[in-house]
Amino acid sequence: MPNPHAALPFSATVYPDARPAAHLTWDSREAGPDVAFVALPGETMHGNRFVEAALAAGAPFVLTDLDVPRAVRVFDAWAALRTWAHAERARNRLVVGITGSAGKTTAKAYAAAALDAHFMPVFNTQPAIACFLVEFGASAQPLVVEMGIDRPGEMDELVALVRPDVGIVTSIGPAHLEQLGSIENIVREKGVILKGVRGLVGAQAAPFYPGVDSYGFGNVTHAGQNLQVTPQGAAFLFDGTEVRLPLAARVQAEAAVLGLTLAREAGLPQDEAAARLSQVSVPGGRYRMHPGRFTVIDDAYNASPVAVTAALDALTGMPGRRISVLGRMLELGDTEREWHAQVGQAARARADLTYGVGAFAAELGERAYSTVPELTNALLAEVRDGDVVLVKASRGISWTPQQRAQAGVGLDVVVDALLQWRDGGAGN
Incomplete structure (x- = not known):
């Protein structure tokens, strides 16, 4: 439990109304009665801009250089946080x-x-x-x-x-x-x-x-x-x-x-x-299998060539008709087309049907679609009982839903559509 009144490994002025917290966060949106806030410099703005919001949310203390209630006041919040982390980790x-x-x-x-x-x-x-x-x-x-x-x-x-x-x-x-x-x-x-x-x-x-x-x-x-x-x-x-x-x-x-x-x-x-x-539950989007009339493998959280190839290798061991649904992989630099082509070759060698969507759809699959809605409609018309469908692509975290649909990233919506259709529709 982070306690500002315990012996701190850095120089600080601890205001009397600061109190121990259950958790510590750098994201002011997570601050609350049990979660203290660390005001750190960011790429575009400083966390000090959100100190008042964190205090209003009830944060037990705020690690900052500002003179505010419940402050643990330091010269450099990031240096203090690192020093504190080193001391606790030791x-x-x-x-x-x-x-x-x-x-x-x-x-x-x-x-x-x-x-x-x-x-x-x-x-x-x-x-x-x-x-x-x-x-x-x-x-x-x-x-x-x-x-x-x-x-x-x-x-x-x-x-x-x-x-x-x-x-x-x-x-x-x-x-x-x-x-x-x-x-x-x-x-x-x-x-x-x-x-x-x-x-x-x-x-x-x-x-x-x-x-x-x-x-x-x-x-x-x-x-x-x-x-x-x-x-x-x-x-x-x-x-x-x-x-x-x-x-x-x-x-x-x-x-x-x-x-x-x-x-x-x-x-x-x-x-x-x-x-x-045996009790582990991996977060959604990370090769999570959904068995049923047909099996959906939700691996849509993110993608890179090595991750997609590993997922395709795992797909080969599955019974039934194997379908790969692949979208764009991000941050591959000037060689991205070549990497998408290599992954597409791996998909064709391992799956019975291959779908691609977005900028490199034709490289990724024999059945290529420009947008996610087009892909989804075609896939729902094709999939049948006994199939195993692997869905994988990068997310484009900062992109809007429209940008994702156009670029062929964020295929979690395809997973949702497959599961809704499978569990609510009639068998083929």
């Missing part, structure tokens, strides 16, 4: 950092379950991580932190903030190429997390990091055995322990192997870790 015995071009959030969820750990929410920015460390750093439970990057040097900053005891790279592929420039740069930048700590890499990333222990299935250091995947879920063995993951596929199974490896090294009982893994 009190924890095990911190796991996870990065990768794809699969970070899934790996985080399964690693945290196996370790019975606190873990980062969806946001993985430096302010969000610092707030998380302040809240949970002193916990007796381990911490699992997702560490995403999109520019050179950012992983150095994150490692300095988090100081992980274990560093993990889930996968390597073209992502954020506009800033990172090349696969070689991505390998180097993400590899910073492996330096000087216990390192683990996923099977797909293993060739990029020779000599580092790997996890997953097949020819890896820490391997699961006898993997079986159906629309109802995945099952495998790990060190003789049977693991069952409802509504999961190979992607989640590999993350579960990571979790069991970490749990074993932490000295935790494997059967108890496996039981916790």
